[in-house]
Amino acid sequence: MVKDKLSQTVMILLCISAIIGVTVYSKDDTETLQYFPLDQTYQFLSADTLLTLLQETSNDQYRISWQTNSELDEPVYLRQDVSLLYMDGVLKGINGVWKEDVEDLTLTKDFEESDSSHFQAITLHHGEIHYPDDEIKSIQTMSNDYLYVIDSPHTPLESFRQPKNKFQRDWKQTIDHATQQQLQYTWKRWIEEAEIDINRYQLVPLVEIVNFQSEAIPGLGQEATDRIMGQLWEGxxxxxxxxxxxxxxxxxxxxxxxxxEKQNDHLIVLFQNEEKELERLYQVYSN
Incomplete structure (x- = not known):
């Protein structure tokens, strides 16, 4: 009975958050992000995304810090980082910046929220290198972070990434179940509208593409995987x-x-545009 009430409460809160979530967005300009052949002579010294519960504020809210940092071994023509934040499977904010002739970038945004939730952030760290004779190459890596925040009127405010006790495990299970239920319903509707045979495809939520940073797409090498990921981010x-x-x-x-696509011919991205209509991106695995 207690668990049923907990599930019902979280489901209601998730629906409310999806409607009235605080907009978090910071961008200096609309510079185009473009993939070029990867340059193996440059490397990232660090690339991180970090979500941190800062403090409880007034009006039953809490403050979270959303940070990204990346540093190259030397300055390049253009540095660009873009980070996406999701709250319970719904887009919460976009944070991005680009600068010329620098090696490092840092983004910091604090925001307030209420209620128990699961936050997930994924970041593309990108650089553009220009050589003589109009030769352009790029460098890229991805990072991510996630955080569960438990905001219950009966217990102190707390956060965790991996549950350490039964209380946290129960909350994680309840939030995950409610989030997946909503996403699975939405994704199923998109797939049916797009008339896609899902038996031909491996289904990957956007935040999970960070796994391809260190694991190649099955049947492909890491070099091909990196190229596909770079082209995917451009799209x-x-x-x-x-x-x-x-x-x-x-x-x-x-x-x-x-x-x-399981035969490694292409991928399709399904998403909802700003008009709340289904959009499809089709990317062929070209060399």
Missing amino acids: LYRNYILPVSSSPEQLHQPMPLILM
């Missing part, structure tokens, strides 16, 4: 990130779903 930036971020009030879209 996401142009067709998903920029249109939504140009109208911050249009946030709260469900997390995009990526369908990776």
Whole structure:
């Protein structure tokens, strides 16, 4: 009975958060993110995304810090980082910056929220290197972080990444179940509308593509995987990130779903645009 009440409470709170979530967005400009052949002579010294529960504030809210940091071994023509934040499977905010002739970038945004939730952030760290004769190469890596925040009127405010006791395990299970139920319903509707045979595809939620940073797509090498990920981010930036971020009030879209064709021919990205209509991106695995 207690667990049923907990599940019902979380489901209601998730629905409310999806509607009235605080918009978090910071961007200096709308510079295009473009993939070029990867440059193996440069490397990232560090690349991190960090979500931190800071403090409880007034009006039954709490403050969270959303940070990204990245540093190259030397300055390049253009540095660009873009980070996406999801709250219970729904887009909470976009944070991005680009600068010329620098090696490091730092982004920090604090925001207030209420209620128990699961926050997930994924970041692309990107650099553009220009050589003589108009030769352009790029460098990229991804990072991510996630955080569960338990805001219950009966217990102190707390956060965790991995549950350490039964109380945290129960809350994690309840939040995950409610979030997955909503996302699975949305993704199923998208797939049916797009008339896609899912038996041909591996289904990957957007925040999970960070796994391909260190694990190649099955049947492909890491070099090909890195190229596909770079081209994927270019498409996401142009067709998903920029249109939504140009109208911050249009946030709260469900997390995009990526369908990776099992024969390694192409991938499809399904997402909801700023008009709340289904969009499809089709990317062929070209060399």
